[in-house]
């Protein structure tokens with residue numbers, strides 16, 4: 001290994017694949033380059049899309065000219081925002097037990113979804129000391145990093161059945177049943193599983209909840225795509241709400257991100273919610289107080305601007321309705337691009353089956369392309385996707401889907 005002239009004991013770590021790929025794409029001068037790497041929404045012109053409703057909220061915020069807009073918030077974050085974020089996630093409005101439900105949830109603001117996952121991992125590592133965390137195989141690569149940094153041993157449960165390109169429900173259940181121990185954390189993707197785009201159906205979610213309850217496992221939901229996946233914030237929160245409402249004796253937590261559903265990627269808007277098993281504001285407040293201790297020692301409090309935007313939208317019925325329309329625009333464009341790519345591969349009679357592209361859900365398709373094929377797509381066609389074969393479908397457009405299908409056809413047909 002290269003000797004490094006420093007007092008530090010450091011060796012190189014592999015660069016983050018998603019952001020390294022994004023950097024390589026940015027400097028590629030090829031006119032037909034296509035980015036299917038990082039999970040960000042793009043328009044049919046391949047451009048970022050500040051949501052129209054977000055732009056409206058920004059204009060209103062400028063008009064408001066709030067003198068306090070650059071001031072510190074409380075350590076737990078912007079308190080009204082936290083109530084709004086919690087209500088969006090758990091959706092208990094109008095239920096007779098609304099106040100009790102709210103008393104079960106300790107919420108703090110985080111530095112987006114990554115920050116929520118990290119804070120949650122650190123909090124559980126300190127205060128629950130799980131023997132293991134169980135991650136799906138595969139999962140978002142950053143889950144490994146986050147739990148490694150929190151010092152919790154990682155194990156994986158089967159999730160993807162390569163031969164059928166489907167969700168391996170039996171594999172997941174059998175492994176957790178036989179190998180997970182009481183107190184282990186099970187990381188679950190609330191919807192639009194990253195990277196496979198395969199989610200359990202409702203019946204399977206019910207069985208997963210039963211298993212967690214029976215084996216006393218701790219469900220940790222990562223919710224990064226609420227509303228973005230199906231277009232409906234209710235549908236995409238189904239699993240979280242089912243666990244919360246139907247298993248009140250089971251504690252759980254949720255890492256909530258607003259990066260994708262509000263298109264606020266660089267603003268780092270998120271929240272962490274810990275759900276206790278009884279409606280006790282005093283227990284809830286102790287949980288918040290301990291989370292604040294970690295927050296204060298690390299970043300003092302979450303950033304303010306993005307939260308103000310979300311708050312502006314979700315406190316206005318009119319803007320909320322517009323946001324729902326924007327979610328429809330994003331989710332339906334992605335669905336139509338899945339269909340376009342699939343149709344073109346069928347038309348080209350590309351060897352293999354491609355139905356999975358239209359069956360998967362959310363931002364990504366787990367294409368089934370091999371690392372060699374992925375490399376050839378980049379080398380020969382300047383098409384960028386992760387070496388696992390994960391493609392961010394939002395990088396496809398009316399202009400480039402035929403080019404991408406043709407390139408896939410080439411690398412598959414020639415058995416690259």
Ligand code: LMR
Nearest residue numbers: 018037038039040140194
């Ligand atoms: C992705 O998976 O591409 C996105 O969630 C961006 C990220 O932070 O990795």
